[in-house]
Amino acid sequence: MFELYFKKVNEKISLTAAEEELCKSFFVYKKLRKRQYLLQEGEVNKYTAFVEKGVLRSYTVGENGAEHILQFALEGWSIGDIYSFITGEPSKYNIDALEDSELLLLSKPAVDEMMLRVPKIQQYYYLQMQNAYVALQRRMTMNISQTAEEKYKTLLAAYPEIIQRVPQHMIASYLGVKPETLSRIRRKKL
Amino acid sequence: MFELYFKKVNEKISLTAAEEELCKSFFVYKKLRKRQYLLQEGEVNKYTAFVEKGVLRSYTVGENGAEHILQFALEGWSIGDIYSFITGEPSKYNIDALEDSELLLLSKPAVDEMMLRVPKIQQYYYLQMQNAYVALQRRMTMNISQTAEEKYKTLLAAYPEIIQRVPQHMIASYLGVKPETLSRIRRKKL
DNA sequence: AAATAGCATTGACATTTGTCAAGTAAATAC
DNA sequence: GTATTTACTTGACAAATGTCAATGCTATTT
Numbered sequence: 001m002f003e004l005y006f007k008k009v010n011e012k013i014s015l016t017a018a019e020e021e022l023c024k025s026f027f028v029y030k031k032l033r034k035r036q037y038l039l040q041e042g043e044v045n046k047y048t049a050f051v052e053k054g055v056l057r058s059y060t061v062g063e064n065g066a067e068h069i070l071q072f073a074l075e076g077w078s079i080g081d082i083y084s085f086i087t088g089e090p091s092k093y094n095i096d097a098l099e100d101s102e103l104l105l106l107s108k109p110a111v112d113e114m115m116l117r118v119p120k121i122q123q124y125y126y127l128q129m130q131n132a133y134v135a136l137q138r139r140m141t142m143n144i145s146q147t148a149e150e151k152y153k154t155l156l157a158a159y160p161e162i163i164q165r166v167p168q169h170m171i172a173s174y175l176g177v178k179p180e181t182l183s184r185i186r187r188k189k190l
Numbered sequence: 191m192f193e194l195y196f197k198k199v200n201e202k203i204s205l206t207a208a209e210e211e212l213c214k215s216f217f218v219y220k221k222l223r224k225r226q227y228l229l230q231e232g233e234v235n236k237y238t239a240f241v242e243k244g245v246l247r248s249y250t251v252g253e254n255g256a257e258h259i260l261q262f263a264l265e266g267w268s269i270g271d272i273y274s275f276i277t278g279e280p281s282k283y284n285i286d287a288l289e290d291s292e293l294l295l296l297s298k299p300a301v302d303e304m305m306l307r308v309p310k311i312q313q314y315y316y317l318q319m320q321n322a323y324v325a326l327q328r329r330m331t332m333n334i335s336q337t338a339e340e341k342y343k344t345l346l347a348a349y350p351e352i353i354q355r356v357p358q359h360m361i362a363s364y365l366g367v368k369p370e371t372l373s374r375i376r377r378k379k380l
Numbered sequence: 381a382a383a384t385a386g387c388a389t390t391g392a393c394a395t396t397t398g399t400c401a402a403g404t405a406a407a408t409a410c
Numbered sequence: 411g412t413a414t415t416t417a418c419t420t421g422a423c424a425a426a427t428g429t430c431a432a433t434g435c436t437a438t439t440t
Contacts, residue, residue, distance in 0.1 A: 357416095357417070357418095358417075358418070359416095359417065359418080369417085369418075369419095370418090370419080370420085373418060373419055373420085374419085374420085377419080377420090
């Protein structure tokens, strides 16, 4: 149940068996059914979730009720509202499961303790943070410089799994276009 | 010449006079004339720059020669290509000054050494990284959910100084619209 | 199996944004 | 100070995307 997590960690740093065992003790395992919330707007985000299995998404809801998707997280990715997690303020985001999913949760005290007991792991999380930032920057560049069709192609090339496993109207929201527009873009290439 | 930097740092953590002195020794002071580069595409980004005075911007250049602006940095902000800084790979970004500017540069070895000698400062940089991420996330949400006009208003409300000090066509690029479109948006409200 | 609800597709049309071209204003160079 | 370049504005038109409404499809519920 920790296979994927340590696979990912050991791509970046290397932990001894003893260190791995110690790490495990800080996580809480959680299953989420499709459509279940991990976090709802207004709650404090107490955990960052590593996805062992399934797909989650984070999103906001506008005044008009429209959903705006910020992030998808497939197996091997992490998700959570960092801002709320750190500050303890209520989150503006919702996070829920798009498929039945299995998660490894880490609370803030657990992170702190883990960093203390297994200092090496700090580097992994720092790298993670950087990667997340860089990825977001890339998405930003894509968004200001490309048309709807180009954005779709870029996403398809970079993360084909997302396109396959996520409903189309959510992909549209992620790209910042209407579902009808995405449907028309897709029709072109059949 | 370090006033602004320590003003910012001490908003988050508190350093003793001795610690401040120690910190100072890790920075390199640099003046940049308007239009001068801090970083050019293809170079390795060796420094993160804290802006004491002036305005810088980071941007990419597309195949068609169009510039896409990623970030502005006014007094009190930092700028640099984190990815290149960390990995040592050549940067895909350009960074230059939009006004005569004064910078405090920190190299990677200097950061490492500073963190070691003044551990407290680690927290400041971790917070900085988080804030940068959260700000980018906000911008992303704005970009996928708002029209050109709304994006302009949002930017104007959040960072009026940017609008005043940066050429309009760069604002347009930052928002992901054409200069003509921005000009027409601005005309409406006079 | 039938009923329901949500999702994807399509068409007609409206709105927003982009493109091209021209002209003016402002900044910079000489 | 004049010349030259660069930035901003404006208009006419084109292209992209959004809106609204109808339809069929698929999955879920009962």
